Amino acid sequence: MRRMLPSTATGALLSVCLLATTSTAWSQSAAERAVEAAQEYSGTEITVLYEAGLQALDASNFAAERWEELTGIRVNVVESPVDEIFTRIMQAHRAGTASFDVVNVIPNQMPDLAMSGALEPLDDYVERYDYAQELELIAPVYRDNWMRVEGTIYGFPDDGDVLVLYYRKDIFEDPENQEAFREQHGYDLAPPTTWEEYREIGQFITDKYAPEVYGAAGHFQPGNFQYLVQQRFRDEGGRFFDPETMRATINSEAGVRAFEGIRADLEMMPTGVEQWGFVENLNALLAGDVAMSITWPPVGRWAAGYGAETDALDWLPESQVSGRIGYALPPNGQPELAVGWALSLASTSENKEAAYLFMQWMNSEEVSLERVQLPFTLRGPFRESHYQDEGFRNLWPDAGDYLDTLWEGAQSGILDLSIIQIDRYEEALRQAISRLWAGDDIQEILDDTAEQWDALTDRIGVDAQRRAYEDWASKPNAYPTQ
Amino acid sequence: MLIRRSRADEAISGTADASRHPPDSPARARPTIFASDRVFKYAVITPAIFFILLIGLYPFIKLLLTSVQNITMFQDDTSYHGFIHFERLFSDLRFWSSLARTFAFTAVALPVQLILGFLLALLFVNRMPIRQVFVAVLLLPVVISPIVAGATWRLMFEHRFGPINQIIGWFVGEEVRLLWTSDPILVWPAILIAEVWQWTPFMFLLLLAALSNVGREQLEAAELDGASWWMTFRWIVLPAIMPVVAIALLIRGLDLVRIFDIIWTMTRGGPGTMTESVSIYAYHMAFREFEISYSAAMALVIIVLLTVLVVAALSRVEISR
Numbered sequence: 001m002r003r004m005l006p007s008t009a010t011g012a013l014l015s016v017c018l019l020a021t022t023s024t025a026w027s028q029s030a031a032e033r034a035v036e037a038a039q040e041y042s043g044t045e046i047t048v049l050y051e052a053g054l055q056a057l058d059a060s061n062f063a064a065e066r067w068e069e070l071t072g073i074r075v076n077v078v079e080s081p082v083d084e085i086f087t088r089i090m091q092a093h094r095a096g097t098a099s100f101d102v103v104n105v106i107p108n109q110m111p112d113l114a115m116s117g118a119l120e121p122l123d124d125y126v127e128r129y130d131y132a133q134e135l136e137l138i139a140p141v142y143r144d145n146w147m148r149v150e151g152t153i154y155g156f157p158d159d160g161d162v163l164v165l166y167y168r169k170d171i172f173e174d175p176e177n178q179e180a181f182r183e184q185h186g187y188d189l190a191p192p193t194t195w196e197e198y199r200e201i202g203q204f205i206t207d208k209y210a211p212e213v214y215g216a217a218g219h220f221q222p223g224n225f226q227y228l229v230q231q232r233f234r235d236e237g238g239r240f241f242d243p244e245t246m247r248a249t250i251n252s253e254a255g256v257r258a259f260e261g262i263r264a265d266l267e268m269m270p271t272g273v274e275q276w277g278f279v280e281n282l283n284a285l286l287a288g289d290v291a292m293s294i295t296w297p298p299v300g301r302w303a304a305g306y307g308a309e310t311d312a313l314d315w316l317p318e319s320q321v322s323g324r325i326g327y328a329l330p331p332n333g334q335p336e337l338a339v340g341w342a343l344s345l346a347s348t349s350e351n352k353e354a355a356y357l358f359m360q361w362m363n364s365e366e367v368s369l370e371r372v373q374l375p376f377t378l379r380g381p382f383r384e385s386h387y388q389d390e391g392f393r394n395l396w397p398d399a400g401d402y403l404d405t406l407w408e409g410a411q412s413g414i415l416d417l418s419i420i421q422i423d424r425y426e427e428a429l430r431q432a433i434s435r436l437w438a439g440d441d442i443q444e445i446l447d448d449t450a451e452q453w454d455a456l457t458d459r460i461g462v463d464a465q466r467r468a469y470e471d472w473a474s475k476p477n478a479y480p481t482q
Numbered sequence: 483m484l485i486r487r488s489r490a491d492e493a494i495s496g497t498a499d500a501s502r503h504p505p506d507s508p509a510r511a512r513p514t515i516f517a518s519d520r521v522f523k524y525a526v527i528t529p530a531i532f533f534i535l536l537i538g539l540y541p542f543i544k545l546l547l548t549s550v551q552n553i554t555m556f557q558d559d560t561s562y563h564g565f566i567h568f569e570r571l572f573s574d575l576r577f578w579s580s581l582a583r584t585f586a587f588t589a590v591a592l593p594v595q596l597i598l599g600f601l602l603a604l605l606f607v608n609r610m611p612i613r614q615v616f617v618a619v620l621l622l623p624v625v626i627s628p629i630v631a632g633a634t635w636r637l638m639f640e641h642r643f644g645p646i647n648q649i650i651g652w653f654v655g656e657e658v659r660l661l662w663t664s665d666p667i668l669v670w671p672a673i674l675i676a677e678v679w680q681w682t683p684f685m686f687l688l689l690l691a692a693l694s695n696v697g698r699e700q701l702e703a704a705e706l707d708g709a710s711w712w713m714t715f716r717w718i719v720l721p722a723i724m725p726v727v728a729i730a731l732l733i734r735g736l737d738l739v740r741i742f743d744i745i746w747t748m749t750r751g752g753p754g755t756m757t758e759s760v761s762i763y764a765y766h767m768a769f770r771e772f773e774i775s776y777s778a779a780m781a782l783v784i785i786v787l788l789t790v791l792v793v794a795a796l797s798r799v800e801i802s803r
Contacts, residue, residue, distance in 0.1 A: 087769055090555065094772070116556050222752070271659045272641035421555065424771055431754045438666045438753035445754075 030134040031364035034357040035070045037129060041354035042072025046101040048358070049088060051341070051378075052079035054298075055104070057312055058377040062370075063362055070361075073354050082106075082339070083223050086113070086423055089346070093118035098348045101355035105155050105344045107146035108418035111468065113344070114149040115420070120345040122153040125356045134365055139410045141477055142382050146342050150471075155342030156363040160372075160382030162409035163228060163335045166300055167191055168291040169326040171205060171213070180204075191328035195235065195261050198292070198331045202268035205291045215268040216292040217284050220437070221277040222430035227338035228294060229433060230417060232258040234480055235332040240417055241453075241469055246462045248453035250429075251446035259442045274437040288320040294330045296338070297380035297406055304396040307375020323397065327405035329412070334480045337413040341379075381406060415477045419468045420460050428452040545785075548778035555772035567779035576755060577780060580763040581787075587670070587759070588738040591677050595734060596727070598678065599685025606686075607693040621687060623680045632747030635676035639663055639748075663749050669757055676744050681737070685730055692726035693719070732795050739788060760784060 028036070050056035056079045064075035078100065080088045086109050092099035093116065105113060113119050126132050135143065135156065142157035171177060172189055181189035181204055192198035202215025219225060233240075238254030241247065249255075266273060270284070278295070285293045286303055293299070305322035307313050329335050343359045345352060361367055365385055372381045373392055381387055387407040393400040419425065432449040436442065457465045472478055549567055552559040571577055602620065606613055623631065638644050639662035651658040662672040696719050704714045742761040745751065751758035751766075758766075764784070768777035 090772055091769065094774075112555065272661055275641055275661060275664055421771070427766075427770070431752065434664065434753035437661075437664050438756070440754070 034361035038071040038357040045074040047076040048102040049100040098350040100346045101349040108416040114154045119154045120347045155344040158343045159341035160380040161340040165328045165330045170324045195331045206268040217290040219278045219281045220274045222433040231336035248450035251450040255446045286319045298378045312376035335409045553774040567776045580760045584759045598682045602686040603689035628743035632744040688730040692723035696722045
């Protein structure tokens with residue numbers, strides 16, 4: 001009995017301690033767990049590869065300093081233009097250098113990077129640091145499509161990109177315009193639901209207001225525009241490949257219709273719009289020079305004047321359309337989930353634990369909520385809680401509508417094509433777009449593109465590419481449902 | 483100075499050492515490692531040869547080996563694959579088109595730069611007030627990085643706010659929106675303007691130096707004999723500056739064949755592949771598509787072609803002998 005007493009007491013004490021420890025672990029958030037574990041690596045330095053420009057301010061103006069304060073780990077930010085990101089990661093991997101620890105990856109390039117061994121599988125880390133539960137809270141479309149390659153986690157979706165239609169409410173809701181438009185076209189002047197309506201509405205506005213205001217504009221430089229082309233092609237009923245033969249079908253009637261429609265749209269847009277990139281389009285919208293623009297989420301925040309007083313945005317022209325911008329899904333209602341970003345761990349990293357913990361902390365519920373509200377980064381909401389957060393929904397008068405539109409887009413959005421060596425297929429598409437702007441014959445452009453795609457497929461291997469394509473095409477968000 | 487030089491010669495040849503020590507002294511009996519002129523020369527040259535081999539020959543051998551392997555983005559297959567990449571290269575229309583485009587651009591840009599450079603040199607060869615200031619200003623484009631020059635010219639040619647369209651607009655009296663970097667008709671002239679702007683001063687500098695060294699006495703004698711300007715130029719000036727012209731053409735020709743920066747920043751090879759030079763294509767295949775073995779084969783073919791051209795060019799000028 002005497003012997004039993006101390007052992008019982010010890011057992012009870014252990015149980016209490018265990019319970020206390022467990023409950024502490026339970027009560028800890030993923031961010032707190034990451035911080036606690038990362039303190040072990042205090043004094044080390046990790047390097048993070050970011051898209052150059054505003055996106056990188058996420059770390060350099062916000063996360064790096066706070067992470068260092070919390071953990072003692074220094075964060076070095078390296079920037080690269082968006083179309084060089086893949087190259088930089090691959091170069092570092094092939095050279096075997098530990099140039100980066102954490103890399104921002106475009107999700108449709110993730111399979112290529114993972115298959116070439118450039119990215120570290122994350123499942124063990126997720127389990128070790130108990131992150132699975134919070135990963136599940138990422139919006140389903142991003143969680144289910146941007147995180148895994150062949151069932152293995154290679155990245156954390158970290159930027160809910162989706163293309164949104166921004167339109168001038170004052171022009172659309174003007175009674176005189178409403179009446180004139182209905183008389184001319186037989187339907188209400190409202191955000192367009194088809195590409196034909198888009199062109200007609202745009203033309204109506206251009207005819208009435210140009211050169212002060214044009215019907216629409218966009219970012220038409222091939223690098224940015226290829227995503228909208230992918231959407232437009234699928235909106236027209238196009239399929240990228242014949243799944244039987246894996247021959248490219250971009251040169252189908254749907255492809256021709258899409259390209260003809262795009263070229264026809266230019267009629268109601270400012271001259272030279274085909275050379276506009278993201279910034280030119282943004283400037284035009286903020287200046288009130290265009291009535292419609294299909295672009296990424298940050299534009300909606302800036303158009304509302306959010307963050308105008310921020311130093312990092314002092315280059316941004318003052319929004320002349322604050323309070324007059326409405327949010328809607330682009331025609332056809334299934335927007336392209338264009339680009340997006342995922343946080344991945346470089347396989348050549350020499351600080352894998354510290355780097356992973358930084359990723360988990362950044363991507364966690366509480367820290368990511370702060371990050372998506374930073375006015376100076378390009379980060380869109382990507383967790384269910386982001387869209388519902390009361391603070392976020394009250395950042396400006398229409399913020400609730402804005403978040404609802406993004407959420408709607410995240411439900412119905414369609415994925416960028418993702419197959420083996422996707423960058424090479426996209427490169428051919430970018431060339432096709434620049435030829436479209438140069439005035440080449442559309443069928444000829446698309447035939448050449450299809451020929452390039454076929455040659456690529458043959459070189460990669462038809463069977464291997466078929467498997468990759470079938471895997472991508474089987475996802476519910478690969479092709480529009482309508 | 484003379485004494486110093488002779489002592490240095492003695493030191494190299496070892497004679498100083500020999501004369502300083504009598505024939506039976508220990509130093510005479512144990513010659514140093516530099517005692518032999520030949521050994522010393524080899525000792526001096528060896529590090530240089532080692533580094534040249536390290537930085538020149540090793541990459542070349544590696545390139546050769548890589549070109550017959552099959553290293554791609556996904557596989558490090560270093561087994562021997564024969565000449566598959568060369569076969570593919572010979573049927574790669576994009577490669578041959580980019581090569582043809584590069585040579586065609588060189589054939590246009592090189593004479594333009596030569597002629598403009600020569601005219602500028604003629605203008606500045608005679609003494610004039612603040613000539614040095616003008617020459618220094620003219621040389622500024624050369625010291626700018628081609629990437630910066632290309633980015634600047636892209637802005638200059640910007641269709642809405644670029645000064646080029648605005649200046650044209652002043653002349654024609656209405657707003658002009660020429661799409662310099664995407665219109666198939668305008669894109670090459672735009673690149674040519676940027677390239678000529680940046681590198682004509684280089685031609686100018688070399689030709690100015692060459693013209694400045696043409697013998698005054700010969701020119702004065704020709705003038706006294708009543709030779710025309712053309713005859714003086716043809717029979718006195720041109721032969722005198724010809725070696726420099728040849729070298730200038732060779733340097734600039736090679737630069738133009740590997741043109742990358744200006745085109746990359748202005749058009750990225752577009753629209754389509756219309757302005758894609760062979761360097762851009764090689765970069766694309768190597769560092770964007772990671773077709774490592776294929777791009778090695780491509781580099782090898784380019785090296786062979788350029789070597790043939792350089793040897794042919796050098797054999798026609800004085801320095802080859």
